[in-house]
Amino acid sequence: VAGDSVTYVVTATDSYGNMWNATSVATYTITPGAGGTWATNVYTAKVAGTWMVTATVDSVPGTASLTVQRGLAQGVSLAPTSQTVTAGDSVTYTVTATDAFSNSWDATGVATFDITPRAGGSWSANIYTSQIAGTWMVTATVDGAPGNAGLTVNAGGPFTVTLQANPAT
Numbered sequence: 001v002a003g004d005s006v007t008y009v010v011t012a013t014d015s016y017g018n019m020w021n022a023t024s025v026a027t028y029t030i031t032p033g034a035g036g037t038w039a040t041n042v043y044t045a046k047v048a049g050t051w052m053v054t055a056t057v058d059s060v061p062g063t064a065s066l067t068v069q070r071g072l073a074q075g076v077s078l079a080p081t082s083q084t085v086t087a088g089d090s091v092t093y094t095v096t097a098t099d100a101f102s103n104s105w106d107a108t109g110v111a112t113f114d115i116t117p118r119a120g121g122s123w124s125a126n127i128y129t130s131q132i133a134g135t136w137m138v139t140a141t142v143d144g145a146p147g148n149a150g151l152t153v154n155a156g157g158p159f160t161v162t163l164q165a166n167p168a169t
Contacts, residue, residue, distance in 0.1 A: 002071040002101040005044045010055045010062065026055040030066070035101070048103040071099035073107065076147030078140050083149070087156040090129045093149065097142040111140040115151065 012022035023041050030036065030053050035046030043053065045068040053064045075098040083091050097107035108126050115121065115138050120131035128138065133155040140147050 001069050002045050002048055002099055002103055005042050006066065008041045008043065008053065008055060008064070010041070010057060012057045012060070022055075022057045026057045029054045029056075034066075034068070036068075046101045048099075048101075048105075070103040070105060071101060073097035073143035073145040074100045076107070076111070076140055076142050076145050078138060078147050078149040081149050082151075084152040084154065085130050086154050087130055087133055089153075090127050091138075091151065093126045093128065093138065093140065095126070095140045095142065095147065097145070107140075107142040111142050114139045114141075119151075119153070121153075 008023070008028065010022045010026040011019055013019045026041065028038050028041060028043070030038075030043060031051040033047065034049065034051040037044050037046075041055075043066070045066070048068050048070040050065060050067045053066050055062050077096050079094045079096070080091070085091060093108070093113065094106065095108045095111040096104055097111075098104040111126065113123050113126060113128065115128060116136040118132065119134065119136040122129050122131075128151070130151070130153040133153050136151045136153065138149045138151050
């Protein structure tokens, strides 16, 4: 997981089959773009992805694969960030989550969605169908981290019309 550390141990073998621990004399590298930091043989991961780690002893390389997974969401953003619709219209939201190491991903499928309770309406996964006119706050939550977007719902066209005499006239 991004932010975690991995300790590597290097074993060298000569052409006669003699083996020894070469951890302290090896030099370590990782595929460019992986980010992270090295402290001798300990690598602290940063960027999610699959990377090639190389340890070199006396110009002889040895490799291992490292898969770094994203961390928990620290930031959540919704698209659209602001929307105006007519009552009864639907809005489809997409969610991008970002961990503490700037790894970002589409989290639409795992987000939970909510809207200001007075707004009425209904959710079907990430699609909100509006009901009550007003300005509302839409919230998507991933790994406990919330993100917000504004939604303005305008009244729809007339469904019924009521006519009454004005008694003061």
